[in-house]
Amino acid sequence: MAYEQWGIGVVGLGGIANVHLQAYRDAGLKVVGGADIDAERVAAMKEKWALPFATTDVEELIAHPEVKVVDVTAPHFLHVREPIFRWAAKYGKALFVQKPLEQYYENARQLVRIAEEAGIPLMVNQNSVFVPAFQTIERYLREGAIGTPYYCQIENRDWGDASTHPFFGKQERWVLSDMGVHHLALVVHWFGKWRSAYALLGRDSSQWGVTGDTWSVINIRFESGMQACIINNWCYRGHLRRPHSVEEVVIQGDRGAITATSQEVVIETVEPPAEVRPRFSGQWFPDAFGNAMRHFLECLQEGKPYLCSGRHNLQVIALIEAGYRSAQEGREVTRHEVMGAEAE
């Protein structure tokens, strides 16, 4: 596909924008320019990535005639994202938005509504869904390689130093909403609609500068009968780390098991007894980011539905909401309870 007509404008030229810009360069996508409210960042990133256009005026970038897709890498808070969504709506631009769409269900809903009312496409950059290793897992799952899956466990265990990041860990919510969202999006993508969730979460009081949760365990029941346990432990001081991007994924079925990270996939089956180690190319950083954007552009070009739409992503944000509510109230929380009429 020719990508030249799909000019990208990156809003928010901070840490993760570097990964986006590298991925788009590798994938041969067209970046028109970038915008940030911080003039120093604008100057530094313009030079670093040879951006043709860079500005502190976010509306000016979004209005740029060559920008067709607004890539939102500015922080995931309603007060930051709402004006960006409104400008995209005003100028009729598609939105590709970093995870989490928002930390709170009601705020995410408000953002989705802005896009839907304006009739502009909105995809959430849930890059975990586009990690080559996880796409390989999905193929084997769909082919029934391990029979009927009944349990999935994803574990991310590391010491998270949030002291140098401007906002990580500094809100009421953190690890479940900002990190767990990668894994929640993955299991919703793989296993479909969730029915209820029960979560425990907490914080290591010695972890400097963190006010949100730094560990979370969420148990999820799906409509299909599938169950999952997602562990995000960002205050682990031990030696057996499972850091982000090489978190451990285990899926058990009645005819085998898949054990994986983003770097290695092993499929073991019982009938016949076999072990398969499929090859794949590419890593989470930066390949999954280019894969996600390419998927969006191809679907827009062909007028096809795309994965991780804003509307679909509400199921993921509702799971986050259920997790926090569950941990606070000490009970299982259902999807219908969080989403009401929008659960269907």
Ligand SMILES: NC(=O)c1ccc[n+]([C@@H]2O[C@H](COP(=O)([O-])OP(=O)(O)OC[C@H]3O[C@@H](n4cnc5c(N)ncnc54)[C@H](O)[C@@H]3O)[C@@H](O)[C@H]2O)c1
């Ligand atoms: N694996 C991943 O997919 C991944 C990894 C890291 C971060 N993220 C997400 O990317 C987003 C940004 O995270 P980061 O680590 O790059 O943060 P960051 O603080 O390094 O960068 C954010 C940038 O946005 C700019 N900004 C703030 N308000 C703005 C506004 N109103 N308009 C334009 N620019 C604005 C800031 O000046 C800063 O340069 C977050 O939503 C985060 O969850 C995703």
